[in-house]
Amino acid sequence: xxxxxxxxSPSHRGKLLAAGYTTLASLSSISPVQLAQELNIxxxxxxxxxxxxxxxxxxxxxxxxxxEGASLFSHSRAKTAWDMLSEERSLRHITxxxxxxxxxxxxxxxxxEVTEIGGAxxxxxxxxxxxxxxxxxxxxxxxxxxxxxxxxxxxGSFMVERAYQIAEACISNTLDKFNFQGMDMRACQEKMQLxxxxxxxxxxxxxxxxxxxxxxxxxxxFLEEQKNVKIIIIDSITFHFRQDFDDLALRTRVLSxxxxxxxxxxxxxxxxxxxxxxxxxxxxxxEGSFQLTLALGDSWSxxxxxxxxxxxxxxxxxxxxxxxxxxxSAAAPFSVTCEGIRDALPQYxxxxxT
Amino acid sequence: MANKLISQMGLPPAIANIFAARNISTAKDALSxxxxxxxxxLDVDLGQVKSAVSRISEIVCPPYQTALSLTEDRIRSERSGxxxxxxxxxxxxxxxxxxxxxxxxEVVGPxxxxxxxxxxxxxLLAALPVSYGGLDxxxxxxxxxSKFSSQRxxxxxxxxxxQIFQSDRVLKEMGGRIVVLRPSSLSEFTERSVAxxxxxxxxxxxxxxGQTNSEALHYPFEGQRSGAVKSPESFESHLVAALGIQWAHxxxxxxxxxxxx
Numbered sequence: 020x021x022x023x024x025x026x027x028s029p030s031h032r033g034k035l036l037a038a039g040y041t042t043l044a045s046l047s048s049i050s051p052v053q054l055a056q057e058l059n060i061x062x063x064x065x066x067x068x069x070x071x072x073x074x075x076x077x078x079x080x081x082x083x084x085x086x087e088g089a090s091l092f093s094h095s096r097a098k099t100a101w102d103m104l105s106e107e108r109s110l111r112h113i114t115x116x117x118x119x120x121x122x123x124x125x126x127x128x129x130x131x132e133v134t135e136i137g138g139a140x141x142x143x144x145x146x147x148x149x150x151x152x153x154x155x156x157x158x159x160x161x162x163x164x165x166x167x168x169x170x171x172x173x174x175g176s177f178m179v180e181r182a183y184q185i186a187e188a189c190i191s192n193t194l195d196k197f198n199f200q201g202m203d204m205r206a207c208q209e210k211m212q213l214x215x216x217x218x219x220x221x222x223x224x225x226x227x228x229x230x231x232x233x234x235x236x237x238x239x240x241f242l243e244e245q246k247n248v249k250i251i252i253i254d255s256i257t258f259h260f261r262q263d264f265d266d267l268a269l270r271t272r273v274l275s276x277x278x279x280x281x282x283x284x285x286x287x288x289x290x291x292x293x294x295x296x297x298x299x300x301x302x303x304x305x306e307g308s309f310q311l312t313l314a315l316g317d318s319w320s321x322x323x324x325x326x327x328x329x330x331x332x333x334x335x336x337x338x339x340x341x342x343x344x345x346x347x348s349a350a351a352p353f354s355v356t357c358e359g360i361r362d363a364l365p366q367y368x369x370x371x372x373t
Numbered sequence: 374m375a376n377k378l379i380s381q382m383g384l385p386p387a388i389a390n391i392f393a394a395r396n397i398s399t400a401k402d403a404l405s406x407x408x409x410x411x412x413x414x415l416d417v418d419l420g421q422v423k424s425a426v427s428r429i430s431e432i433v434c435p436p437y438q439t440a441l442s443l444t445e446d447r448i449r450s451e452r453s454g455x456x457x458x459x460x461x462x463x464x465x466x467x468x469x470x471x472x473x474x475x476x477x478x479e480v481v482g483p484x485x486x487x488x489x490x491x492x493x494x495x496x497l498l499a500a501l502p503v504s505y506g507g508l509d510x511x512x513x514x515x516x517x518x519s520k521f522s523s524q525r526x527x528x529x530x531x532x533x534x535x536q537i538f539q540s541d542r543v544l545k546e547m548g549g550r551i552v553v554l555r556p557s558s559l560s561e562f563t564e565r566s567v568a569x570x571x572x573x574x575x576x577x578x579x580x581x582x583g584q585t586n587s588e589a590l591h592y593p594f595e596g597q598r599s600g601a602v603k604s605p606e607s608f609e610s611h612l613v614a615a616l617g618i619q620w621a622h623x624x625x626x627x628x629x630x631x632x633x634x
Contacts, residue, residue: 026409026412026418026419026420027418027419028412028415028416028417028418029412029413029416030416031418067418067420071418071419071420139618139621140618140621140622140624140627141621141627169437170440174476174622174623174625175475175476175477175625176476176625178469178473179440179443179444179447180444180454180469180470181469182440183444214441217439217440217441217444218439218440218441218442219439220439220440220441221437221438221439222437222438222439222440222443223434223435223437224435225435226374226435227374227375227401228375229374229375229400229401229404229405229433230374230375230433230434230435232404232405232430233374233400233404233429233430233431233432233433233434234430234434234435235430236404236426236427236430236431236434237427237430237431237434239427240427240431241437255622257622258622258623261619269405272407272410273405273407276407276408299618299619299622300618300622301618301619302590302618305593306593309590310590310591310592310593311590311591311592312592312593328592328594330592330595332595339592339594341594348594
């Protein structure tokens, strides 16, 4: 690696290059005191530079030596596909509430991945978000993840009363299901208390894109303090970026920064956090006509691992897997009922006026 | 929160001075740049940039609440748990109590369906004392189409709440709480931030336009609709709210008024 690629301040970099140090190897045998004298900087600064250099060298040597000897694997952050297979198999899913929707997702929303869900207004994105914030809390014994949820609301569409309704329905459906299977009812009921479900949803209300960036930066610390958060829902990622931004190039840079941070968050905690982003819809002129597409542009569409589009098929709500590394493209019907997201039923179709 | 000054955040003086020297004075300026850009601009190493950004983010980030404490707070401190009851039973049940505080509710419907009448009634309900189910508050009525009729308002008051609207003094009191604005052009205020910051219900009305099925927008993966299939419904036009998709995303609750024969 070259000195010019090190994450140090430009003036330090300039001094190193001016003093003749162009590669990492050239700094391998120098002491902080010597470096400080040569570059005419403070001792602590020289020490910091050498620390960054040695970290970068460790990373570099691991990547070069892959395949040669087991000792390198213990230092490296790279894993073999075989190791990842067993990890992937043990990952759980968060049920959406609709069996057909779960089926096309391979069981539910994937953990450790960033999933983008987009759709026209009124299709049910917020409803799906609230449903998942509740479903993630189903105890492990009853097929869930037993985790907590972070709900970041940028539009003001989160309704507490609705969360209450959905949580109540989820609890009674789960109890019914396990009653049927003959499990101990009292233990079930103790674990699934309505107030607990509501207190495990952490709600942030965001009013500008600055606050949106700030909350995503703050989440890392928040997740360390609040162990056991298993899903982060951002409803919606688009809203403040559509209204306030005149400089589209800056918008693209900021959005890619956000998506990188979210991906890091999803992967960082081996206890696997799912990140769910909601996006809005806009029209685009392609192939001679106006078509619907998700907002924020083409560069954003590369940012998320999975992409699901919710749309109206006639009078029924459908979900379509638009992009996924492991799932085939497929569509499934679902409906929004007073109990939350469930399989499509004939009485939950849309009325004729939009 | 976005415009909070970096100088008032309690960052270590060294880094705070560097931010000031480069003219990055608010949190918005700092957080709009990527970390590598900041590193190049401020001439400090990545570790220092990361810790400064992390500290700024923590300060600017709004405080969180659990869904449980949200419910408890609203029941305790807001009238009717954060809703303005419309006194239409079915609607209030569907809206979990009434028009929600803190978000934008849109009323859409064809001309003559009753949108303005609905607004007049709501204005009155918000002015009523709490004992009658109102909010005991002041109302700002922005009338862009010159449809506000004070006489009609008083008539509604006298017929719906005869026990209150008996004397002129009460009429004056209630009428005095409603401020009517008549902007003649697009004004500067954004309805959105009014709703968010002050936890008041904000209602807007919208018009409709017709749309035939052939105009309906689809996603690329839905493919072309087969032109050969001609069901009777394909010629029926149905009503669509004006102002398009982006506006539709901006409202939180959309109430559609339509006539059923």
